[in-house]
Amino acid sequence: MKRTIKHIFYILFIAVILVSCGNGASLQHYFVDNQESNNFISQDIPISMVKLDKSNFTEEQNEAFNSVRRLNFLGYKTTEADTETYQVELAKVKTILSDSKYNDLLEFSDKGRKVIVKYIGTDDEADEVVVFGSSKELGFGIIRVLGDDMSPDKMTILFTALQTANIDESQVKDLMNFFK
Template sequence: MKMSIKFVFTLFCLSLVLVSCKDENSIQTYFVDHQELPEFTSFDVSAKLVDFSNANLTEEEKDAYESIRKLDILAYRVNDKNKDKYQLELNKAKTVLNNKKYEELMEFKDNGVNVKISTIGDNDTVDEFLVLASSKEVGFTVIRVLGDDMKPEELIKLTNKLQNADVDQGQLNNLMDFFK
């Protein structure tokens, strides 16, 4: 009798753990569920894609650069045959980014591209940036910028230095070729 009570209790606890770990509206789940689908392409990009050695960075900018670990990119290309599915998939991505654990940082439109940036972290530091960029003509891209204690204001300053940095074009060309 004791054995069956222990077994049932253990099974119940295990079930709770497994059910609570599955978050259908997490960006990680979205990436895993979509990265192998034929309309999508995905890339894992090292933060070292950009070489700032010639950019003359301040200590704060160096710290900002070193706080970034990697970028995960998931892209969907729209064409005449999948326009209805494009809107459905875009709505799924938007639903994920509307999850309450992601805090919206900003949303804007530039040259027909809608961009939404959300974060995971506290008020001063961020562990993950989520970017959703979409265009009816091209498709959409979800970018996860993963790091440790990233500071948004320092990363913005760092982007100004990109014009003086060397970028590994090989990894970026794969993404650009996908949208052609």
């Protein structure tokens, strides 16, 4: 009897391991696979390191900002010589973001630059927010916004507030210089 129980336990354990090891493409895998590749830059930014003038933030905007814990950034810089590689990498990211687990939040275009904001979670709580921007001249960038008690509504409010906020540009100087 003990032997049968042991076998059942081992079979269940192996089944759980095999099911949890999905090989599907994910944004996290894409980050890990490309963080040290040519033409890519990767940076993890704890939100505590982001210096931002929040004096004009409303209580709701402050709550949204405080719900963010960390930002993961991955950028790809395009050059005239590698437009084909850029198209391949862009297609990979678009395929990942077209997965049904990503819900649309915002999308806009300006001067040949396109920005898409998506989230994973429910209408009440976002587990992860993804900001994806691309430009044929510069390349593309992906920001994974990770935090606690984030909601899609809060993130929309936060993105609106950040457009007019006074951000210390020295914090993102390395990222901006990468795309020059």
